[in-house]
Amino acid sequence: MLPAAYTWSLTAIAVAAGIAMLWTFRRFSNAEQMALARRKMRANLYAFRLYADEPALIFRAQKQLLFWNVRYLALMLRPTAVILVPVTLLMFGLDAVYGHRPLSPGESAIVTAQFSGGSDVRSLAPTLEGRRIAVETPFVRIPNERQFCWRVRAMCATSGSVILRVAGASISKAVRTGAPSGVIAARRVASLRDWLRYPGESRLPSGPLRWMGVSYPAATVDVFGFGVPWLLWFVAVSLLTMLLARKRFGFTF
Numbered sequence: 001m002l003p004a005a006y007t008w009s010l011t012a013i014a015v016a017a018g019i020a021m022l023w024t025f026r027r028f029s030n031a032e033q034m035a036l037a038r039r040k041m042r043a044n045l046y047a048f049r050l051y052a053d054e055p056a057l058i059f060r061a062q063k064q065l066l067f068w069n070v071r072y073l074a075l076m077l078r079p080t081a082v083i084l085v086p087v088t089l090l091m092f093g094l095d096a097v098y099g100h101r102p103l104s105p106g107e108s109a110i111v112t113a114q115f116s117g118g119s120d121v122r123s124l125a126p127t128l129e130g131r132r133i134a135v136e137t138p139f140v141r142i143p144n145e146r147q148f149c150w151r152v153r154a155m156c157a158t159s160g161s162v163i164l165r166v167a168g169a170s171i172s173k174a175v176r177t178g179a180p181s182g183v184i185a186a187r188r189v190a191s192l193r194d195w196l197r198y199p200g201e202s203r204l205p206s207g208p209l210r211w212m213g214v215s216y217p218a219a220t221v222d223v224f225g226f227g228v229p230w231l232l233w234f235v236a237v238s239l240l241t242m243l244l245a246r247k248r249f250g251f252t253f
Helices: 004-028 031-050 055-098 192-197 230-245
Strands: 108-115 127-131 133-135 140-142 147-154 160-166 169-175 187-189 209-214 221-223 226-228
Touching: 004 055, 004 221, 004 230, 031 055, 055 192, 055 230, 108 160, 108 169, 127 147, 133 160, 147 160, 160 209, 169 187, 169 209, 187 192, 221 230, 226 230
Parallel strands: none
Antiparallel strands: 108 147, 108 209, 127 133, 127 160, 133 147, 140 147, 160 169, 187 209, 221 226
């Protein structure tokens, strides 16, 4: 479980994100049309009770309810599209900070080297060396996945690295150990798209290696003494913030 400071910082970010999303929905949605859609949906729900003995009217109310539900969701598409990319990038960044913890001294993990589709991994014989990290096993080749895997172990509380040597190239990957602090890059990747998902280390040089990864243990944040996944706490706080602040922003879902 991560220290309490992580919980407080995640809570502050979740509150800020909730306010930002609420402002975005207010700014980029049609409040009048959404209010109309909500009234129509409520009216058709009431019709189910008022015309319980009139099948034709009930069927008509069902069609209208479906129509206004679709209309309401369509009105939500514009603000949702505006926040989609920023929220996705925020999730990637938060996962790099709150999603995993460093290895404890003596704890083992798996280092994986993933090669591109055109690589003939059967002809490769990479080696892995550790700096303050013990490499405990020779590689395991997985041809169908184009991967090589090693088991490594943290030797001390000071972070180290592993160095992959293959086809005349040497490529390093940081391995975080000890107390949690800052970003943990579970993978070092080659492409820009993957780097947006796994920030924290520079991109790999061009070549057949797509990424190198360390199987860090999953982390939880301390919520009243219970270990809670960061995403669950983030979503709960963001939604609660939006519910509490919606009247101040003049916006109702």
